[in-house]
Amino acid sequence: MHVVVFTRSTPDTAAKVEVGANGAVTWGDAATVVNPWDEYALEEAILQAKNAGGKATVIAIGPEFHNEALKHSLAMGLDEAARVWDSALEGSDSLGYATAAAAAVRKLADVDLVIFGKESVDVGTDQHIYQTARKLGWTTLSYVSKILAVDYAAKTIKVERLLEQGKQIVTSRLPAVISVMKDINEPRYPSFIGIRKASKAVIPEWSLADLGVAAPAPQSQVVQFQNLPVRNVQVEMIAGTPEEQAAKLVDRLLEEKVL
Amino acid sequence: MSAVYVWIETFNGKALNSSWEALGAGKTIAAAAGVPLTAIVFGENAAAIAAESGAHGADKAIVSEDATFNGFRLEPYAALLSKLVSDNKPKAVLAIGTARGRELLSASAADTDSSLITEATSLEVQADGAIKVTRPVYAGKIISEAVGSSAGTQFLTLRGRAFKPNPENAAAKAEVTTVPPVLAEADIATKIESFEEEVGTVNLTDAAIIVSGGRAMANNPKDAPAGAADATVWKAQDGFDNTLKPLADVLGAAVGASRAAVDAGYIPYAHQVGQTGKVVSPDLYIACGISGAIQHQAGMRTSKVIVAINKDAEAPIFKLARYGLVGDLYQIVPALTAELKKRLGK
Ligand SMILES: Cc1cc2nc3c(=O)[nH]c(=O)nc-3n(C[C@H](O)[C@H](O)[C@H](O)COP(=O)(O)OP(=O)(O)OC[C@H]3O[C@@H](n4cnc5c(N)ncnc54)[C@H](O)[C@@H]3O)c2cc1C
Numbered sequence: 001m002h003v004v005v006f007t008r009s010t011p012d013t014a015a016k017v018e019v020g021a022n023g024a025v026t027w028g029d030a031a032t033v034v035n036p037w038d039e040y041a042l043e044e045a046i047l048q049a050k051n052a053g054g055k056a057t058v059i060a061i062g063p064e065f066h067n068e069a070l071k072h073s074l075a076m077g078l079d080e081a082a083r084v085w086d087s088a089l090e091g092s093d094s095l096g097y098a099t100a101a102a103a104a105v106r107k108l109a110d111v112d113l114v115i116f117g118k119e120s121v122d123v124g125t126d127q128h129i130y131q132t133a134r135k136l137g138w139t140t141l142s143y144v145s146k147i148l149a150v151d152y153a154a155k156t157i158k159v160e161r162l163l164e165q166g167k168q169i170v171t172s173r174l175p176a177v178i179s180v181m182k183d184i185n186e187p188r189y190p191s192f193i194g195i196r197k198a199s200k201a202v203i204p205e206w207s208l209a210d211l212g213v214a215a216p217a218p219q220s221q222v223v224q225f226q227n228l229p230v231r232n233v234q235v236e237m238i239a240g241t242p243e244e245q246a247a248k249l250v251d252r253l254l255e256e257k258v259l
Numbered sequence: 260m261s262a263v264y265v266w267i268e269t270f271n272g273k274a275l276n277s278s279w280e281a282l283g284a285g286k287t288i289a290a291a292a293g294v295p296l297t298a299i300v301f302g303e304n305a306a307a308i309a310a311e312s313g314a315h316g317a318d319k320a321i322v323s324e325d326a327t328f329n330g331f332r333l334e335p336y337a338a339l340l341s342k343l344v345s346d347n348k349p350k351a352v353l354a355i356g357t358a359r360g361r362e363l364l365s366a367s368a369a370d371t372d373s374s375l376i377t378e379a380t381s382l383e384v385q386a387d388g389a390i391k392v393t394r395p396v397y398a399g400k401i402i403s404e405a406v407g408s409s410a411g412t413q414f415l416t417l418r419g420r421a422f423k424p425n426p427e428n429a430a431a432k433a434e435v436t437t438v439p440p441v442l443a444e445a446d447i448a449t450k451i452e453s454f455e456e457e458v459g460t461v462n463l464t465d466a467a468i469i470v471s472g473g474r475a476m477a478n479n480p481k482d483a484p485a486g487a488a489d490a491t492v493w494k495a496q497d498g499f500d501n502t503l504k505p506l507a508d509v510l511g512a513a514v515g516a517s518r519a520a521v522d523a524g525y526i527p528y529a530h531q532v533g534q535t536g537k538v539v540s541p542d543l544y545i546a547c548g549i550s551g552a553i554q555h556q557a558g559m560r561t562s563k564v565i566v567a568i569n570k571d572a573e574a575p576i577f578k579l580a581r582y583g584l585v586g587d588l589y590q591i592v593p594a595l596t597a598e599l600k601k602r603l604g605k
Contacts, residue, residue: 013398017398017400017401018401025401093375094365094375095369095375098369123396124377124378124395124399124403126377127361127364127365130362130365130369134365135369139333139448142361142362145528162529163359164462164464165270165454165457166455167455168330169451170450170451170452182528182531182535182536183528219375219407219411220375220405220408223391223404223406224403225401225402225404226401228399228401231579233565235580235581235582235583237572237583237585238583239585242586242593242594243594245584245591246591246598247598249566249584249595250602253564253582256564258468258542258543258563258564259543
């Protein structure tokens with residue numbers, strides 16, 4: 001049994017991110033972290049592999065700075081890591097990602113489960129997750145908040161999903177691609193020994209040729225990045241007793257026509 | 260380039276209201292391209308929902324009613340949508356970016372190797388027919404302008420509450436075509452065992468008004484009963500139920516929370532707003548006892564009017580707020596609830 005989890009490095013959530021003079025996105029010298037949603041995916045991969053006596057591999061697709069997320073993953077306890085990159089993926093869209101990700105999963109034998117964090121906070125999307133599943137021809141189970149049962153021999157899984165209107169319990173055949181929510185587990189912190197081991201790890205880099213696929217022509221592209229429009233709100237502080245504050249606030253909200 | 264498709268999301272045989280926003284956005288594209296606006300409706304009550312879609316601006320509707328469509332599963336929906344796209348080559352396929360909308364359009368765009376841009380907050384049809392959109396990236400700290408390829412079908416998911424529905428016209432009718440499903444039950448790998456609906460609560464992402472509570476909900480002046488397992492948690496939960504919820508109820512609002520409140524067990528994760536919770540964009544967001552950390556802002560920064568209630572005049576939330584009330588939320592919130600009851604005549 002083999003679990004594969006995907007991750008990436010994203011700017012620290014507290015970092016100031018802006019568009020630089022050259023039009024590129026910059027976060028200055030702020031650190032990168034594991035994409036916050038992926039911490040839950042990484043933890044779940046470790047747990048699943050451990051429970052089933054299998055192996056957990058973490059993969060990132062992107063240039064070298066994504067090794068930082070991979071090293072963090074190894075330090076948490078993932079068994080192996082690999083990074084996929086190729087100049088042909090420069091400027092690619094989610095179809096490019098999905099093609100590479102599906103090929104990387106196929107390269108690893110015996111994979112029953114692929115786990116993603118709910119979305120990537122840098123690109124602000126989860127589309128690559130579902131597209132990877134389609135390129136593999138596997139089932140998708142998104143927004144998983146609990147894995148209730150899994151049987152790798154019988155190739156079945158039962159999960160709870162957190163949807164807008166409530167909780168859904170669904171069973172599926174394996175292999176499957178799942179995306180997990182924050183609620184699913186408590187991600188562990190890397191141990192001291194884990195960090196030392198990970199810092200020495202040499203992470204293999206796979207090109208598209210290694211994976212036996214070509215990059216598809218991008219169907220969409222980013223034209224430019226923009227900084228947020230300056231928020232012209234001047235805060236109006238409302239003072240008085242709680243009753244006076246309440247009355248004045250209601251006046252304002254009625255004027256704003258938001259009630 | 261036969262049409263602009265809009266997937267009408269349904270739940271328990273009813274259309275989600277936000278789907279009408281997608282028809283509104285679809286109309287802009289259909290008008291620019293001079294093609295009909297087509298509602299795509301699968302599942303229970305599809306014919307009735309197609310008729311409603313007509314009243315919300317759809318010229319045509321493609322419907323499929325089959326037991327395999329009941330309670331959304333990706334496989335049967337994606338199989339049929341992908342077939343319709345391959346056969347008819349629509350100019351665009353739109354849906355609201357809910358959990359289901361995102362996975363359906365992503366899957367179909369992958370099946371047909373089409374362009375896909377998600378979470379659009381505005382759109383514009385260029386002279387060459389390509390659709391250019393803006394969308395938030397980096398947790399809303401940056402805006403990305405992206406464009407699809409006009410050579411094929413352009414898939415777009417839309418941020419809820421970012422587009423206006425078309426004016427309703429009860430007399431307008433959509434011309435309906437019925438199609439069969441592509442997959443049979445035996446072809447489908449997933450089975451829905453149960454659905455536990457959260458009843459009586461307003462959905463955060465659809466809400467026009469949200470009242471949120473933070474870690475400070477624990478500063479409830481009420482005493483926890485002797486039997487409470489954890490006095491702090493009891494106080495905070497009581498505060499959400501008996502102080503915040505009544506305010507939300509007079510306003511018809513949804514209840515949100517900060518991560519600190521969720522992680523401490525004061526309220527379920529489904530209510531969390533922020534970078535690792537839900538991204539919301541209501542007309543009015545009332546933050547009660549929330550400091551306004553950057554990760555919380557990531558989920559609510561685009562709210563139209565933000566009200567902050569906090570006992571610390573230096574709290575960062577006041578930098579984002581339109582109205583600031585310094586004081587104890589356990590005094591201000593009940594006063595506000597009483598005032599609103601009086602003024603709104605409830
Ligand atoms: C990777 C990552 C992801 C994160 N994702 C999220 C997310 O999705 N959502 C999120 O919210 N946070 C998120 N956080 C956490 C975030 O950094 C803050 O820790 C959190 O938002 C703080 O919650 P809070 O404002 O309720 O608590 P605090 O920061 O403790 O603020 C409590 C506030 O209540 C005020 N107060 C106290 N008593 C009263 C009273 N009686 N009346 C009125 N005011 C009172 C205080 O003055 C204070 O401002 C994330 C953090 C990280 C690192």
